[in-house]
Each structure stands twice: as C-alpha cells, then as structure tokens.
Amino acid sequence: MKFLDLLKTANHNLLRNKTRTILTILAIFIGSFCITTTSASQAGISSFLDDQSAAFGGEGLIQMYAKSDDGNGIAAMSSFSSYTGTPKKYTGGDKNEQGLTAITPEQIEKVKELPGIIKDSVLDGKFSTVTYVESTKNHEKFAPSLNLMTNDSVHFDMLAGKMIDNKSDESQVVLPNEEWATELGYKDADEALGKTLDFVWSDPVTKELITFPAKIVGVQAPSVVSGGAMVINTALNAKLYEENTKYLPAEEKDKVYTIAAEFDYKKYSADDIKAELDKLDLTGITLNDIMGQIKSFFDAVIGIFTIFGYIALLAAVIGIVNTLLMSVQERTREIGLMKSLGMGRGKIFLSFAIEAVLLGFWGSALGAGASILLGTWLNSVAHQGDGFLQNFPSFNIVEYTPATVIPVIITIMVIAFVASVLPARKASKKDPITALRYE
Amino acid sequence: MKEIIEVRNLTKVYGKKAAAFSALKSVNLKIYEGESVAIVGKSGSGKSTLMHLLALLDTPTQGQVLIDGENASKMKKRKVNKLRSNRFGFVFQQFFMNPNDTVLENVLLPLKIAKVKRSTRKKRAMTALKIVGLEDKAKNKANNLSGGQKQRVCIARAIVNSPKIIFADEPTGNLDSATGDKITDLLFRLNQKGVTLIIVTHDEDLAKLCGRVIRISDGKIISDKRQRAVAPRRPAAKKVPVARKRG
Known part of the structure; x- marks a missing residue:
C-alpha cells in the first residue's frame, strides 16, 4: 500500500x-x-x-547595599525576621531599622571611581520625602511616593512627554499614570505636560509650608517594573532632601543605605561589577537579577x-x-x-x-x-x-x-x-x- | 506443460513434543500451468494445510515449495508478499469481506496492496465486477449482499489483479447448489482462460469438474488422478454475462 x-x-x-x-x-x-x-x-x-x-532598559542599572555582618544587606532586607515577631536586639552601629548597614561616603566615592561605573549616574540614596503635592489647577492635595531614577539606559514606556533629566537644574516630575493627570484636574496626559505641580514640605519645627514648584515633563504608561511612584529628578530631590534633613546633625545627613548607579554594560558584565563592589564591601543587584x-x-x-x-x-x-x-x-x-x-x-x-x-x-x-x-x-x-x-x-x-x-x-x-x-x-x-x- | 508449483517432501507439524501433530507427511507434488486441481479430503485430512503451504500463507516444518522453480523459503518476505499480491488470488469459504465497506472498495483492496495506480484501480475493479455480473452493486455495502453475491464479489476480488493461480477454499461450501453452480461456472471459465485453479473441497461434484483430483487422508496423498473434466452445468435460470477480455 x-x-x-x-x-x-x-x-x-x-x-x-x-x-x-x-x-x-x-x-x-x-x-x-x-x-x-x-x-x-x-x-x-x-x-x-x-x-x-x-521597554525599561536598565541593562546597566545596579543597586548597591553595604554587606552586613550576617552575610549581605539584601538577605537582611528580604528576610522575614521582622514579621516573625521575634524581638531583635539593638546592636547599635550603622544599621537602620531594616537591618541595613549604612554606606559610608568613602565607599560612595570609591564606587564613583570604579572602572565601568558611569560616574555621574551614581544616585547616592539620599531619598527625599514630601508632605503632599498640590495641583496648581484644581488645588487638590495628594500624598505621593517618590522615586529617583538614573536615566541613561532606562527607558520608560511613556504615555506622554519624556523622562526626567537628572542633568537639568530645573525641578522636574513624571506622573506614574494618566489617572494622576486627571486627578490633578487635567483632561488627559497631554494636557498635564508642561504644567506645574507644587511639592510642599511642612517644616516639622516651624510648621512653615515650603513649596517647590516642579514641571510635569511626562506621564508614564502603566508598568510593573517602575511601579506607581512619581519620578523626580535629582535637582528637585536635592532641594527636598535639604529641607527634610535640616535639623539633623551633619553626619546623619550623609547617611545612606542604598545607592544606585549605571555601569557600562556593553563593556562590563554585571558579574565583573559585582566582583569589584564586593571588594568595597558592597553587594550589587541588577534588574536582571530581580526579573530572573x-x-x-x-x-x-x-x-x-x-x-x-x-x-x-x-x-x-x-x-x-x-x-x-x-x-x-x-x-x-x-x-x-x-x-x-x-x-x-x-x-x-x-x-x-x-x-x-x-x-x-x-x-x-x-x-x-x-x-x-x-x-x-x-x-x-x-x-x-x-x-x-x-x-x-x-x-x-x-x-x-x-x-x-x-x-x-x-x-x-x-x-x-x-x-x-x-x-x-x-x-x-x-x-x-x-x-x-x-x- | 510448464510446472508452476512444485512441492518436495513437504511436512507440517503443529504443536511441540508430546502434543505434536503431523498435518502433512512428506508430500510430493507438481502442479502445471493451466491445470484445475481439486484437493479432496475429509476435514482434518490436511487438505487446507496443503493449500496454505502452496499459497505461501504458512511455512512448512520440512520440505520445500517451489514457485516457478524458485524455493519460496529462500525468498525474502517482501518477494513472497509481492508474489501473493501479484500472482495469487484467493477465494474463501467465509468470504472475508469488510462488511461496512462498499463492494467496490472490497474488490479494490488487492490493488491497493499491490500499489496499483489510483486511476486504474477503479477501472480494473469495475471490469472484475462486470465479469462476475455485479457491476450494478458496486456502490452497495458488502453486508447487504446475499451469500452468492458475496462469493461473486470474492471472486472479483481474487481476479482483479489478474492472478496466475486462484486458490479457492471450499468456494461453494456456504452456498446452495444453484448459487454454487454459478460460482463454479465462473471459476472454470477463468480456468479456461489459462488461470491455474486450485480448489480445496470435500464436495465430490465440484471435484468431478476438475482436470485433476488429489485425495488426501491423514496428511498423505492417497491418490492423484487426471480425469476428463465434466463440463460444468450451466445454471438454467439467469445467465452470467460472458467474460470479456480485460484491458
């Protein structure tokens, strides 16, 4: 057949x-x-x-933590010790409430000098906060979470406008999504572009309200990677941080627990950079590690x-x-x-x-x-x-x-x-x- | 006359050791081209076994079957299969048709197996059906035919690939005498056209029609006689159409 x-x-x-x-x-x-x-x-x-x-890019993005005594900072951060209810002894020193060890200014300087690390991309982890933001259009007040971003290799999926520019002296902000634009009184994302959003800090001692106007330069498309935080540029962050830490002693002002930077991922592998960081008693974690x-x-x-x-x-x-x-x-x-x-x-x-x-x-x-x-x-x-x-x-x-x-x-x-x-x-x-x- | 099948010292034993049973004992036989041979014997005499061995459906325990002088046990399986599909035709007592297929499909089957081209298959199957007078039943389901019609379909199936030898195992065994006569008539007409006919039967009337009668008893040939064949009775009622040469 x-x-x-x-x-x-x-x-x-x-x-x-x-x-x-x-x-x-x-x-x-x-x-x-x-x-x-x-x-x-x-x-x-x-x-x-x-x-x-x-879409996010960020192949060269690396976040750093100081290695702590019990291994590394990330382990301490992700451990469930804080949820088990076991009383944890105060050990003093440079650890914060999450068990992270502070990164010293010397370490930061050394990171900036590392081969492969893009010097001016280093974000020193001095994250500012704000009491509220107020729309200049409908005068509604909102409590946002703020985020800093390096912006060399990271590409946000933008609904309108563009990402913040860390090299600019002008205060800039990017809204997390279109809903923010409408809540702030604008018809849509496009209409919000170029408008001003007031960042208001209430001085804890004088109760004085200090306002930092920032320009809305973009609105993000929804993304799981960047989350729902407003992205502000370093210029605005520095001004806010200055006010946030006004009453702290100088050495406390400089205390940071995490720094982020970009490395030249075309020439260096993440492992190379991590090995270098290890010598500085720092642990690096890349976006790929998290996605992985x-x-x-x-x-x-x-x-x-x-x-x-x-x-x-x-x-x-x-x-x-x-x-x-x-x-x-x-x-x-x-x-x-x-x-x-x-x-x-x-x-x-x-x-x-x-x-x-x-x-x-x-x-x-x-x-x-x-x-x-x-x-x-x-x-x-x-x-x-x-x-x-x-x-x-x-x-x-x-x-x-x-x-x-x-x-x-x-x-x-x-x-x-x-x-x-x-x-x-x-x-x-x-x-x-x-x-x-x-x- | 050219010999078409030769059997040398053929023995077939079923079972092993104590349960061994010799169905055939050292049988020697020559069958010539164009003969009509009746193999007659009681049931259990070994006649069916002999036919199965002649048709290469079974392998002998000892001895040889030579087809056109070639030892079948030395042939490759593929060649034996080819021989069966191209040179042999089979007619069984129980018809063995695929009951749910059409008559045409049943007749086509040997051509399919012989890898005949699709386009010529139907033509040849219809010709074969015409010879047995059933061309109008081609599209019917095989199951809906009467016993005689079924056996005619079997004959059509047996001749569709223009075989040299037709093996018929009790071809009239399941039929009444009138229908049986029709079948007999068909078979002998094929024989007159040069097809070698080997019929296994216990029907003495059928055996009389053959040019040679081989009697088997207890696995041995007890007689092998050539006779003047009696012309088959023509069925009085309905005439079977005259066979035309197939193109």
Missing part, C-alpha cells in the same frame, strides 16, 4: 467506530488543552516581563501545571493503547485477509501506527484550538473596558505562537505513535491463517 492509501485506510478505520474514536480524542484533547494553555500562559507572562524590562527571580517563580508554578497536563496525557495514552488493542482484536480477520493478499508486516504496523498518530493529531490540534479560542477570548475580556488587565494593554495572559503550539502537537503525535507500538506490533505479528480462522 502506498502511504496515502495507508493514511486514508487509517482515517477510514477511525470513522468506523465513531464513539470510541471521539472518546479517545477527547482524552487527548484534555491533555493537549492543559499543556497548550500552560505553555501559552508561560509565553504570555515571560514575554510580558521581557517587554516590560526591555520573578520569572523563575512563574516558571515553577507553570511547570507544575505542565506536569499535570502530561499526567492527563498519560491517561490519554492508555486510552490510545486500549482503543487500538480493541481495534486489532475486532479486525483480526481483516488483518488476516490483508496479509494473505500480500500486505507486509511493516505496512500493517504502519496502518495502526498512523491511526494512533491521527488520534494524537486530532486530539492535540482540537485541544490547542480550543485553548487558543478560550485564551483569545480571555485576553480580550481582560483588556476590555474595566477588565482586570485594562491597565496593562501589553500583557496577554496567554500568548500563542506557532513556536509554542506546534511543538505541543508534534510531541503528542510522537507520544501517540509510541503508544501504538504495542497494539500495532500485535497486529503485524498475526499469523494470516490463524487470523482468518478467528471468529
């Missing part, structure tokens, strides 16, 4: 017992649906994270779902074996006839194997198709109007590409083929005379 005839015969045989075929396909369908959906959501999440961090942690968390969760998908598939495989064994049994005489008419063992084997592969194909293709339909619907619902992802237009919960779907289908077809080996061998080994005598 020619291959096309084998294919047609196999297809024909599947249609002979429709109920059984449909049930077997259904079992494969479930497995395929699970696997396609999990792999698509993995693709969706990871491409979203990639997009976000690619987030990703590996998602990967682990999705990995578990994928395993469940394959378990479902394993059950389906047993279904295939069972279906084919029954089919071989039922068609014993037919096999005998075909053999006596000169059909070779290989062809008999192949005809059953093709049947299994077809089952695998239909089950997996339909499962993947259903997953694509459902996922596409879910994506559109999530982004629609007040859907739960309306603020993240670029985030698709599930993302289907030929590169994620086709391997699933092919894998299932291969698995189906493997499942067919036992029944197909049984069929091919049948002795024509015994098979013909079979009642």
Whole structure:
C-alpha cells in the first residue's frame, strides 16, 4: 500500500467506530488543552516581563547595599525576621531599622571611581520625602511616593512627554499614570505636560509650608517594573532632601543605605561589577537579577501545571493503547485477509501506527484550538473596558505562537505513535491463517 | 506443460513434543500451468494445510515449495508478499469481506496492496465486477449482499489483479447448489482462460469438474488422478454475462 492509501485506510478505520474514536480524542484533547494553555500562559507572562524590562532598559542599572555582618544587606532586607515577631536586639552601629548597614561616603566615592561605573549616574540614596503635592489647577492635595531614577539606559514606556533629566537644574516630575493627570484636574496626559505641580514640605519645627514648584515633563504608561511612584529628578530631590534633613546633625545627613548607579554594560558584565563592589564591601543587584527571580517563580508554578497536563496525557495514552488493542482484536480477520493478499508486516504496523498518530493529531490540534479560542477570548475580556488587565494593554495572559503550539502537537503525535507500538506490533505479528480462522 | 508449483517432501507439524501433530507427511507434488486441481479430503485430512503451504500463507516444518522453480523459503518476505499480491488470488469459504465497506472498495483492496495506480484501480475493479455480473452493486455495502453475491464479489476480488493461480477454499461450501453452480461456472471459465485453479473441497461434484483430483487422508496423498473434466452445468435460470477480455 502506498502511504496515502495507508493514511486514508487509517482515517477510514477511525470513522468506523465513531464513539470510541471521539472518546479517545477527547482524552487527548484534555491533555493537549492543559499543556497548550500552560505553555501559552508561560509565553504570555515571560514575554510580558521581557517587554516590560526591555521597554525599561536598565541593562546597566545596579543597586548597591553595604554587606552586613550576617552575610549581605539584601538577605537582611528580604528576610522575614521582622514579621516573625521575634524581638531583635539593638546592636547599635550603622544599621537602620531594616537591618541595613549604612554606606559610608568613602565607599560612595570609591564606587564613583570604579572602572565601568558611569560616574555621574551614581544616585547616592539620599531619598527625599514630601508632605503632599498640590495641583496648581484644581488645588487638590495628594500624598505621593517618590522615586529617583538614573536615566541613561532606562527607558520608560511613556504615555506622554519624556523622562526626567537628572542633568537639568530645573525641578522636574513624571506622573506614574494618566489617572494622576486627571486627578490633578487635567483632561488627559497631554494636557498635564508642561504644567506645574507644587511639592510642599511642612517644616516639622516651624510648621512653615515650603513649596517647590516642579514641571510635569511626562506621564508614564502603566508598568510593573517602575511601579506607581512619581519620578523626580535629582535637582528637585536635592532641594527636598535639604529641607527634610535640616535639623539633623551633619553626619546623619550623609547617611545612606542604598545607592544606585549605571555601569557600562556593553563593556562590563554585571558579574565583573559585582566582583569589584564586593571588594568595597558592597553587594550589587541588577534588574536582571530581580526579573530572573520573578520569572523563575512563574516558571515553577507553570511547570507544575505542565506536569499535570502530561499526567492527563498519560491517561490519554492508555486510552490510545486500549482503543487500538480493541481495534486489532475486532479486525483480526481483516488483518488476516490483508496479509494473505500480500500486505507486509511493516505496512500493517504502519496502518495502526498512523491511526494512533491521527488520534494524537486530532486530539492535540482540537485541544490547542480550543485553548487558543478560550485564551483569545480571555485576553480580550481582560483588556476590555474595566477588565482586570485594562491597565496593562501589553500583557496577554496567554500568548500563542506557532513556536509554542506546534511543538505541543508534534510531541503528542510522537507520544501517540509510541503508544501504538504495542497494539500495532500485535497486529503485524498475526499469523494470516490463524487470523482468518478467528471468529 | 510448464510446472508452476512444485512441492518436495513437504511436512507440517503443529504443536511441540508430546502434543505434536503431523498435518502433512512428506508430500510430493507438481502442479502445471493451466491445470484445475481439486484437493479432496475429509476435514482434518490436511487438505487446507496443503493449500496454505502452496499459497505461501504458512511455512512448512520440512520440505520445500517451489514457485516457478524458485524455493519460496529462500525468498525474502517482501518477494513472497509481492508474489501473493501479484500472482495469487484467493477465494474463501467465509468470504472475508469488510462488511461496512462498499463492494467496490472490497474488490479494490488487492490493488491497493499491490500499489496499483489510483486511476486504474477503479477501472480494473469495475471490469472484475462486470465479469462476475455485479457491476450494478458496486456502490452497495458488502453486508447487504446475499451469500452468492458475496462469493461473486470474492471472486472479483481474487481476479482483479489478474492472478496466475486462484486458490479457492471450499468456494461453494456456504452456498446452495444453484448459487454454487454459478460460482463454479465462473471459476472454470477463468480456468479456461489459462488461470491455474486450485480448489480445496470435500464436495465430490465440484471435484468431478476438475482436470485433476488429489485425495488426501491423514496428511498423505492417497491418490492423484487426471480425469476428463465434466463440463460444468450451466445454471438454467439467469445467465452470467460472458467474460470479456480485460484491458
């Protein structure tokens, strides 16, 4: 028999017992649906994270903490010790309430001199705060959280305007999203551009209100990486910090716990920089480290779902074996006839194997198709109007590409083929005379 | 006359050791091209075993089957399969049809297996159906035919690939005598056109029609006689259309 005839015969045989075929396909369908959906959501999440961090840039961004006695600063920061309720002894020294050790001005100077570190990108971690901001348009008051940013390699996804300029002497601010613009009394993000936002600091001693007007230079698109904080430039930060620390002794004013900088990531690897920082008793952490942690968390969760998908598939495989064994049994005489008419063992084997592969194909293709339909619907619902992802237009919960779907289908077809080996061998080994005598 | 099958010292033993049973014991036989041979014997005599061995459906425990002088046990499997699909035709007592396929599909099957081109398959199958007088049933399901019609479909299937030898295992065994006669008539008409006919039967009337009768008992040939074949009775009722040469 020619291959096309084998294919047609196999297809024909599947249609002979429709109920059984449909049930077997259904079992494969479930497995395929699970696997396609999990792999698509993995693709969706990871491409979203990639997009976000690619849009953000920041390949050269590195944050530094002083190494503490018990290992490093980051460990201390991320430990759950503060939540366990265990009383922690005051050890004095330079540690802050989070257990971070202060970075000395000498260390900062040395960081600035490190090869690879871009000197004027170093943010010394003197983070200012503000009592409130007040709109010059509708005079509403808001309490924002403030953020500083290096702006050499970082690219924000901007809805309007541009990022702050740390080299400028003018006070600048970027709003976290469009909602801020409307709350401040502007029609939309574009209208807020160039307008003034007043940063107000209430002097803790004199109760005097000190106002720092800042120009709104941009409005960000929603982003998980940059969070919901207002970004101010270093010029504004320095003025605010000066007021914030007015009553502190000089050495306290200079106490910082974290510094950020950019390094020349085209010439130096993050590991090189980290090694250099280590010599200065500093620990560096890059954006990639953080994204890597987030990703590996998602990967682990999705990995578990994928395993469940394959378990479902394993059950389906047993279904295939069972279906084919029954089919071989039922068609014993037919096999005998075909053999006596000169059909070779290989062809008999192949005809059953093709049947299994077809089952695998239909089950997996339909499962993947259903997953694509459902996922596409879910994506559109999530982004629609007040859907739960309306603020993240670029985030698709599930993302289907030929590169994620086709391997699933092919894998299932291969698995189906493997499942067919036992029944197909049984069929091919049948002795024509015994098979013909079979009642 | 050219010999088409030769059997030398053929022995077939089923089972092992204590349970061993010799179905055939050192059988020697030559069958010539164009002969009509009846292999006659009681059930259990070994006649079916002999036919299976002649048709290369089974392998002998000892001895040789030579097809056109070539030892079949030395042939590659692929060649044996090819031989069966291109040179042999089979007619079974129980028909062995795929009941849910159409008559045409059943007749086509040997051509599919022999890798005949798609375009010529249908033409040849229809010609074969015309010979057995069932061309109008081509689209019917095989299951909906009567026993005689089924056996005619089987003959169409057996001749569709223009075989040199037709093996018929009790071809009239499941049919009433009138229908059986029609089938017999068809088979002998093929024989007159040069097809070697090997019929396994216990029906003495059918055996009388053959040019040679081989009697088997207990796994041995007890007689092998050539006879003047009695012309097959023509069924009085319905005439089977005259076979035309297939193109």
